[in-house]
Each structure stands twice: as structure tokens, then as C-alpha cells.
Amino acid sequence: MSSFSIYIVGMLILIGGLAYGAHLAGLAPQWIAVGVVVLLGLGIVKAVARTRRPDPPAH
Numbered sequence: 672m673s674s675f676s677i678y679i680v681g682m683l684i685l686i687g688g689l690a691y692g693a694h695l696a697g698l699a700p701q702w703i704a705v706g707v708v709v710l711l712g713l714g715i716v717k718a719v720a721r722t723r724r725p726d727p728p729a730h
Contacts, residue, residue: 675722682714 686707693703 673722675718678718678722679714682711682718686710686714 689710690703690707693706694700
């Protein structure tokens with residue numbers, strides 16, 4: 672499993688836990704969905720930035 676995959680799986684588990692907690696706290700489903708989409712987007716951006724290989728030096 673690649674580092675990117677592990678990072679995304681961890682983010683999905685974190686987002687799932689936060690969404691479940693928001694549901695138990697009584698938040699409206701549309702706001703939970705907004706939070707999930709935003710956190711998923713941030714997680715993907717962070718995973719790509721973290722696991723990206725450096726560009727080769729230009730000659």
C-alpha cells in the first residue's frame with residue numbers, strides 16, 4: 672500500500688468519526704455533508720503535497 676493510500680484511509684477514518692460525532696451532536700445533515708466534502712478536499716490536497724516526489728533539478 673502506498674503512502675498516499677495510507678494517508679487517504681486515515682483521513683477517511685478521521686472524517687467518518689467527526690461526521691458521526693456531528694450526527695450525535697444533532698447537527699443538520701446538510702452541514703455534516705458540507706464538512707465532509709471540505710475535509711475530504713483538504714485531506715486529498717495535503718496527501719498529494721505530502722507524498723509528492725520532488726521535481727528533478729532543471730539543467
